[in-house]
Amino acid sequence: MKSLKDAYMDALLSLAGTRPDLFFLDAGVGAACGNRFGREYPERCMNVSAAEQNMVLTAAGMALAGRCVYAGAYSSFLVGRAYEQIRSSVALPKLSVHFASFHAGLTAGEEGATRQMLEDISLTRNFPGMAIFMPSDYTSARALLCKAADLEGPSYTRLGRSERPLIYAPGDSSFRVGGGRILREGDQITLCACGIMVKEALKAAEVLDQQDISAEVIDCYCLSPFPARLVLASLQRTGCCATAEEHFLPGGLFEIVAGLAAREYPVPVQPVGVKSGFGQSGSTEDLREYYGLTAAQIVSAAVLAWTMRRR
Amino acid sequence: MDAVLLEELANRAMNVRRDVVSMIGVARSGYVASSLSAADVLVWLYGAVLSIRPEEPLWEGRDRFVFDKASASPALYAVLAERGFFGRDALWGYRRMGSTLQAFADSRRTPGVDASCGSLGMGPGVSFGLAAALRDMEPAARVFCFVGENELSEGAVWEVVTDENARRLGNLTLIVDRNGLRVSGAGESPDPLEGRFKAFSWAVARADGHDMRALDAALASLPSDRARVLIAATTGGKGIPSLERNPSANFLLDRQTTDDLLKELEGGGR
Numbered sequence: 001m002k003s004l005k006d007a008y009m010d011a012l013l014s015l016a017g018t019r020p021d022l023f024f025l026d027a028g029v030g031a032a033c034g035n036r037f038g039r040e041y042p043e044r045c046m047n048v049s050a051a052e053q054n055m056v057l058t059a060a061g062m063a064l065a066g067r068c069v070y071a072g073a074y075s076s077f078l079v080g081r082a083y084e085q086i087r088s089s090v091a092l093p094k095l096s097v098h099f100a101s102f103h104a105g106l107t108a109g110e111e112g113a114t115r116q117m118l119e120d121i122s123l124t125r126n127f128p129g130m131a132i133f134m135p136s137d138y139t140s141a142r143a144l145l146c147k148a149a150d151l152e153g154p155s156y157t158r159l160g161r162s163e164r165p166l167i168y169a170p171g172d173s174s175f176r177v178g179g180g181r182i183l184r185e186g187d188q189i190t191l192c193a194c195g196i197m198v199k200e201a202l203k204a205a206e207v208l209d210q211q212d213i214s215a216e217v218i219d220c221y222c223l224s225p226f227p228a229r230l231v232l233a234s235l236q237r238t239g240c241c242a243t244a245e246e247h248f249l250p251g252g253l254f255e256i257v258a259g260l261a262a263r264e265y266p267v268p269v270q271p272v273g274v275k276s277g278f279g280q281s282g283s284t285e286d287l288r289e290y291y292g293l294t295a296a297q298i299v300s301a302a303v304l305a306w307t308m309r310r311r
Numbered sequence: 312m313d314a315v316l317l318e319e320l321a322n323r324a325m326n327v328r329r330d331v332v333s334m335i336g337v338a339r340s341g342y343v344a345s346s347l348s349a350a351d352v353l354v355w356l357y358g359a360v361l362s363i364r365p366e367e368p369l370w371e372g373r374d375r376f377v378f379d380k381a382s383a384s385p386a387l388y389a390v391l392a393e394r395g396f397f398g399r400d401a402l403w404g405y406r407r408m409g410s411t412l413q414a415f416a417d418s419r420r421t422p423g424v425d426a427s428c429g430s431l432g433m434g435p436g437v438s439f440g441l442a443a444a445l446r447d448m449e450p451a452a453r454v455f456c457f458v459g460e461n462e463l464s465e466g467a468v469w470e471v472v473t474d475e476n477a478r479r480l481g482n483l484t485l486i487v488d489r490n491g492l493r494v495s496g497a498g499e500s501p502d503p504l505e506g507r508f509k510a511f512s513w514a515v516a517r518a519d520g521h522d523m524r525a526l527d528a529a530l531a532s533l534p535s536d537r538a539r540v541l542i543a544a545t546t547g548g549k550g551i552p553s554l555e556r557n558p559s560a561n562f563l564l565d566r567q568t569t570d571d572l573l574k575e576l577e578g579g580g581r
Binding site: 023046048051053056058059060061062063064065066067069084085088089092093 | 375377419426433437438440441442443444466470471476
């Protein structure tokens, strides 16, 4: 079990040595400045405290001066409060600013509804030219955060709060912008998942296997640009799909996959995501049960899509 | 500032005012009064303050100028054309589709524009980042940010002013076009705006924004060990008496109004 906050700090530490142009900003999260990174590179990081608009604008200014900037903040306040700063000062001029979004989704748990950002992908995906990552574990998060440094435009990486099991072997770095990964091959249904739901999709595939439905599981860690060809090829093999995301249904993975299918290869697509409004305080496990973000829900959605497929 | 330069800059300012009214007249929309209150400060900055190379707009050692008073973009464009960043012909394409001169200055389209504007009050934050990143350069590049009163209503500006890292940046100067069109208290003495900056340890100076010698002296009086603010007291519509009296009537210009304003400018602008 490892946290994605550690992946962020470790990615920064591994980048700092080779990239003297990198700079790290922190809006009171303590993800870079207050820990080991800040002690080793005090001149390369700055904490502007809880002033997200200021952090985004400062990052834009530094990028205009030729720096590659990483900026970390709590998801709601970064994407919500500073949305227009991201839009006008970073996305529009396509600056190399890489946002790390903490406490997003139900993993914010006891912190409650204001912190449980469930619409961040919907909002950030609309920015032309911004890469959007939702990694499932420490290994992929660290690798994607390192890849971001080579991008010519901005990126947004959703990092949740809780510790997570490893999906990928430590050191695996074969993740790319616009990529996804087939974690389990199957030919009767495609399960597209991202973030914490990847682990659930793998569990669901085991259950489906016992019912003689062979499921292919794809980790859609890059939501923009979306790995369309990889997913499309799978839909053409299986003829039906279920999606699973820790996000509201509008604007998230479900709509990406359903839109892709509608345009290119119409097949039934059934969603698992947060459907019943804003969250509330509680343990992440309780919230996931209550809001239906479980392997059992993925099995139900998969069976429904499977029965709807054309034969 | 010597008398020859002063005379030269006064001539440039007159040309800039003429271009501003003509551009907005041709485009049929734009903010005349706001552009005219800013004209002298911009001519002074580009003529006597900023270290820049118009033939090499992205020269690394240049001072950065973050223009945040979006409504005065025509004045910036006229000054940039006057300094040779691009040909004057471009001015007549202002606000037209495909133009290098958008309604509000866009760094990706217009040579000489270091940061885009249009969304009010983002310039000071961007300037903070620029100044922090450029502080250690040799020679240290300075960052100047130009804001109007509308911009100062935005909360994001005050996140910068209160930031303890920002206030230590001696290479960061905020210039306020204080024309009294929006913010209450502009006519009060002492100006409450000065106290707001001083309360957060910024160095503050004040000058008549249409007197370049006074602007020069005020800038020179500011210490360089912390972030600085120069409040330029200006008049909306400066140079055109009817606009000075009623600066809010200035967005849409028909041909007759444009001609009338130009005549007034020639008659009483100096």
